[in-house]
Amino acid sequence: MKKLSLLVGVCLLMANLTAQTTPAKKPAPKAKPVQKNMVVGTPVVATTMVPTAPRNRIDSASYAYGVLIATNLQSQVGTELNPDQIVAGLNAVLKNTNPVMTVDAANQCMTDYMRKKSESTGEKSRQEGAVFLANNKTRSGVMTTASGLQYEILKKGTGTVSPIATDQVQVHYHGTNLDGSVFDSSVERGEPIVFGLNQVIAGWTEGLQLMKEGDKFKFYIPANLAYGDQSPSPKIKAGSTLIFEVELFKVNPN
Numbered sequence: 001m002k003k004l005s006l007l008v009g010v011c012l013l014m015a016n017l018t019a020q021t022t023p024a025k026k027p028a029p030k031a032k033p034v035q036k037n038m039v040v041g042t043p044v045v046a047t048t049m050v051p052t053a054p055r056n057r058i059d060s061a062s063y064a065y066g067v068l069i070a071t072n073l074q075s076q077v078g079t080e081l082n083p084d085q086i087v088a089g090l091n092a093v094l095k096n097t098n099p100v101m102t103v104d105a106a107n108q109c110m111t112d113y114m115r116k117k118s119e120s121t122g123e124k125s126r127q128e129g130a131v132f133l134a135n136n137k138t139r140s141g142v143m144t145t146a147s148g149l150q151y152e153i154l155k156k157g158t159g160t161v162s163p164i165a166t167d168q169v170q171v172h173y174h175g176t177n178l179d180g181s182v183f184d185s186s187v188e189r190g191e192p193i194v195f196g197l198n199q200v201i202a203g204w205t206e207g208l209q210l211m212k213e214g215d216k217f218k219f220y221i222p223a224n225l226a227y228g229d230q231s232p233s234p235k236i237k238a239g240s241t242l243i244f245e246v247e248l249f250k251v252n253p254n
Helices: 004-021 057-077 083-094 103-136 202-208
Strands: 150-155 168-176 182-185 193-196 216-221 242-251
Touching: 103 216, 202 216, 202 242
Parallel strands: none
Antiparallel strands: 150 216, 168 182, 168 193, 168 242, 216 242
């Protein structure tokens, strides 16, 4: 989760731009009476003006910035928040009209909100993962370790060396959620990666030590061996069970 102080700062900047570029609302004009067209005798009704797109460079940049800020906020906190209250908070600060929260109180409020939101999402994801793993372990070829890590062998290599927790490895991997959506893949990028086994999630540290050079395994990693109740990216929900296909190329590559 990004720093909440940054989130508040971005909100304030958005409001500042809005206050500078949005003209004050004018009273709505009175509806014009219906007139008769003297030629054909049909009524002519006044139409309402449709808002136009930004008309100059400053307005265009301001509007674009607003879209980007709103998209960023939406990716962090979703669509649950009340936009009217967001505007009220922005106006209270920018117009110095006695906001009901200090910056510290606002940060604490957002911390509490995001924590509860994460806990709620994590509980649902953990339940989904538990059901999946319970069914998955009954499939032929799937093995379960004492920690709860599940794996199956997709391909056996010809190597004889297995890594230990302090080794470096070179691998290809393809990571998906339970619904099949891809959240990360060195295979799709077309470039293997090198990392230390003590620098990754526990499911990888344990799983890679079961492999030998040339092996390709599929790991089913429960949340407690992955990211727990954390959401490391918008593509991975808190409490998620993760699936990885991993091919081990080399232990301690040069």
